[in-house]
Amino acid sequence: MMRKLIFLGTGNAMVTKVFNTCFLIETSDGELFLTDAGGGNGILRQLELAGADYNKLHHMFVTHAHTDHIMGVVWVIRKISSMMNSGKYNDEFHIYCHNEVKDILLNMCEMMLKRKDFENIGENIIIHEIWDGQVIELPSFDINVFDIYSTKAKQFGYQLQFKEDGLMMTCLGDEPFNIGCEEYAKGSDWMLSEAFCKYGDREIFKPYEKHHSTCKEAAELAKSLDIKNLILYHTEDKTIDTRKEAYTAEAKQYFDGNVFVPDDLEVIQF
Numbered sequence: 001m002m003r004k005l006i007f008l009g010t011g012n013a014m015v016t017k018v019f020n021t022c023f024l025i026e027t028s029d030g031e032l033f034l035t036d037a038g039g040g041n042g043i044l045r046q047l048e049l050a051g052a053d054y055n056k057l058h059h060m061f062v063t064h065a066h067t068d069h070i071m072g073v074v075w076v077i078r079k080i081s082s083m084m085n086s087g088k089y090n091d092e093f094h095i096y097c098h099n100e101v102k103d104i105l106l107n108m109c110e111m112m113l114k115r116k117d118f119e120n121i122g123e124n125i126i127i128h129e130i131w132d133g134q135v136i137e138l139p140s141f142d143i144n145v146f147d148i149y150s151t152k153a154k155q156f157g158y159q160l161q162f163k164e165d166g167l168m169m170t171c172l173g174d175e176p177f178n179i180g181c182e183e184y185a186k187g188s189d190w191m192l193s194e195a196f197c198k199y200g201d202r203e204i205f206k207p208y209e210k211h212h213s214t215c216k217e218a219a220e221l222a223k224s225l226d227i228k229n230l231i232l233y234h235t236e237d238k239t240i241d242t243r244k245e246a247y248t249a250e251a252k253q254y255f256d257g258n259v260f261v262p263d264d265l266e267v268i269q270f
Contacts, residue, residue: 002269003028003162005190007233007262008046009038012174012196012212013068015237018264019046020068021174021194023233024057027140028164034060035171037072044075049265054080055089059138062097063173064155065104074108077125081117084124095127096136096143100154102129130156140164149178151211159184167270174234176213177221190270191227193218194234198250205236215247219255229258231268 004026009019020038027033032052037043037060047054057080062073073095083089097105105127109118121127130136132147144159150173157173169190172181177193185191196207199216207214215232222230232247239246247261260268 005231005262005268005270006050006052007264007266007268008043008050010233010235010262010264011237012234013039013066017237017240019043020072021234022046022069022072023192024050024052025160025169026056027162029140030056031140032057033138033141034076036061036063036069037076039068039071041072041075043072044079046265047076054083055091057093058091059094060096061143061158061171062095062101062105063157063171064098064150064153065101066153066174069174070101070104070108073105074112077105077109077121078113078117081113081120081125084120085116091124093125095125096130096145097127098131098154098156099129102127132156144184146181146184148173148175149180150175157181157184159188175211176217182225185225185227187226188228190229190231191222191225192231192233193221195232195247195251196234197236197239198246200250201239205238215250216254219251219253219259222251222257223255227255227257229260229270230255231260231262233262235261 006024008022011018022036025033134145136143141162148157160169168188170185170188171192174194195215195218196212197205199214244261251259
C-alpha cells in the first residue's frame with residue numbers, strides 16, 4: 001500500500017468555505033496518524049468523508065492551543081471514547097502535545113464531556129506531554145519534536161522519518177520559519193508550510209500582521225532548505241476558486257521543486 005497524506009482541512013482560523021488545517025498520514029500498512037483537528041465537530045464529518053477508520057487511528061499530534069487546531073480534538077476524544085464504551089474501539093488512543101495544550105485539553109474535556117467519556121482519559125486515552133528535542137518512536141516512523149519559537153502561542157512542529165526507507169517529512173506549524181529550526185527541516189523530502197496568501201495579495205490579506213507568511217516566502221524557504229516537495233496550506237479562502245493554480249504559479253517563481261496546494265479531502269500519495 002502506498003503512503004498517503006489526506007488533507008482534512010486546508011484553511012486558516014476564520015475560513016468558511018473550507019475546514020481548518022489538519023491532516024492524516026496513512027502509512028503503508030494502513031495505520032493513521034492525525035495532526036490537529038480543526039475548530040469544531042466538523043472534524044467528524046471530514047474524517048467520515050475521508051473514509052477514515054477510527055480503529056486505524058491510535059496516535060495524533062496537536063501543535064498548539066489555538067481554537068482552529070485544538071477544539072476539534074475534544075470531538076475526536078469524544079468519538080473514540082464513545083466507541084471504547086460501546087466496545088467498538090479496542091485499543092489505546094495516544095495524543096502528543098506540549099504542557100499548555102495538555103492542560104487546556106484536560107480542562108475542556110472535564111467541563112464538556114460526559115463523565116463516562118472523560119473517565120477514559122488517563123486509562124485508554126493517554127495525553128502525553130512532549131518537549132522540544134524529544135524523539136517519539138512509533139511503529140512506522142520516528143517523530144523529532146521541535147519548538148517553532150512562536151511569537152503568539154507556544155507551538156511545536158515535527159520532523160517525521162519513516163523507518164522503511166528513511167523518507168523525511170517536516171511539519172513547520174502555522175507561523176513563519178525560525179532559523180533555530182533549520183536542523184529539523186534542512187533536506188527534507190516533504191515540507192508542510194503555512195502560506196496565508198499570495199505575496200501579490202499581501203496588501204489585501206495582511207499576512208504579516210497575523211504572524212503568517214505568503215507563497216513567495218514559503219517557496220524561498222523551501223529552496224534555501226533544499227526541500228524536494230513543498231505543500232502550502234493554512235490559507236485564506238476568499239480566492240478558493242483560483243487558489244491551487246495561483247498559489248502554485250507564484251511559488252514556482254521562487255522554487256524549482258514540486259509544489260502542492262491541496263484542497264480539502266485531497267490525497268497526496270508519496
